[in-house]
Amino acid sequence: MRVVVVLKQVPDLVEEFEIDSDGTDIDREYLTFLLNEFDNHALEEALLIKDATGAAVEVVALDDPDVDQALYTAIAKGADRAVKLVGASGEGWLDTHTRAAAFAAWLGGEGYDLVLTGVQAADDLDGQLAPMLGALLGVPHVSVVVGVEAADGAARVRQEFAGGAVSELDVPLPAVIGVQAARAEPRYAAITKIRQAQQEGGLEQIDIDRPATSSGLTVRRMYPPERSDRAEMLTGTEAEVADKIIALIRDRGLMQG
């Protein structure tokens, strides 16, 4: 069984975001890019399937910022193959429609059984990859998934709903799954193993054409949310702020005693 995990780098959300001079995109220059956390869960789920069945796990990504680091980390965690598709990305944001077209074109020539990717990414302005990929490949897809057990050409997947309700579904393979959370917390790779993977350089680079696709959207403007009714910030030392918070909850009658 071949399990392909599609990875994407996104800006670290903890950093300060600024808008570029055109006012239609974020300024990427000083941002740090990390693996989309849901893709990390997708990778973990794939590795759990490998642990259980001996499936081969392959990771694939476009030429996103600092993507080599993510791909080598995946190898260090146990991925059997890492592929970087070069040629689809230009400067700046790449829409999900173009990403999906690039991955679908590549996957179409590969004999995959299961494709896993994160349920969403923070910059999915034009939609989520997993369902789009499923539709383009013409295979069943399930998203918001919290567990995949695959064997003998079929997978049982657990799809999560509001309030934590979970629906169990059976899908024949091949299929595309959007992972919300793996059955276990994503494993860590030892730094030494990541370095070793980097030194061995086992990253396959494949040139592709930029798909003739677009999102059909025109971003008129990007801006930080308007701060009109933003929180009143409490200032002072820890002790002073603590006094203020305690006073606020006491005034509302929320303190016992």
Next chain:
Amino acid sequence: MSNDVLVVAEHSDSTLTDGTFELIGAARGIADSWGGQVVVVLVGDAALASQVVGADLVVTADAAQLSDYTSEAYESVLAGQIRQREPGAVLISMSTKGLDLAAALSAACGCPLVSYVVGLEVDGETLVATAQIYGGKIMAEVAIESRPAICGVIAGSFPADAGSAAGAANVEAADPPDLATLRTTFVALRTPDAGDVDITAADLLVAVGRGIGSEDDIELVQELADALGAPVAASRPITDAGWLPKSRQVGKSGLKVKPRGYLMFGISGAPEHLEGMRDAELIIACNTDEQAPVFDVAHYGTTLDLFDLLPELTERASG
């Protein structure tokens, strides 16, 4: 191509969700400026058509294969409706079903999609959506140049009452799609066990997020909660990691809470978390990132380090 706006209805426990009425209200605004109708597509349980108010037409699709949700079956119905009716816009909630369906419909029907939509307006004839990206840190105003335009809307973005204005709609059954070739099969729906505490019943909640950094430090939050006589609630990464039980999770895939007080430590305020608590009466957030979206919903905030603030609070609350 019509000027109609199609709304994908959502239901649970034989009741249409609030989100459905929010979408009907938003659809009405767009349909009025385009001179079109609001058409609600109701998949699964045709009997719920009588609950629809505020729309012009309800199209029902009812079949054994549609009684339990699968993306494949719903998608075949909805794609059929989009192709047949060629609406100007399609509104769908960004719930699990929306996350499952919207992007697939976009690819299958070749129409543009904006997700995380929180605002919609018509400029000339063009539909302009405002979307929340980067975990709520940035807003994007996006013109959708071609039709039908699919919009995945974040729950709570539009008032539900606008869509529940009186007025019964006509009801018609959809042309049945071919459901014989479906590959996905529904097995069972499992509802979570009730937890040790019911966080939806508490007056005050102390909520912790990934900023806490490690399982061992959950204790610092627990100590404050104990001193205040309040339960500890959490964001998703904390329950995913198993640091607290799932029954403590607040948000889209957790519980919706409306306590009188909600104290937040190390939670960024992603839209999926805010969905579960934005109606709390008093929200106080501690987050070292002054740009964190949580400060857009909190009433009071502090950028102090939670590790410095928690012990001070616990000391005072125990006093």
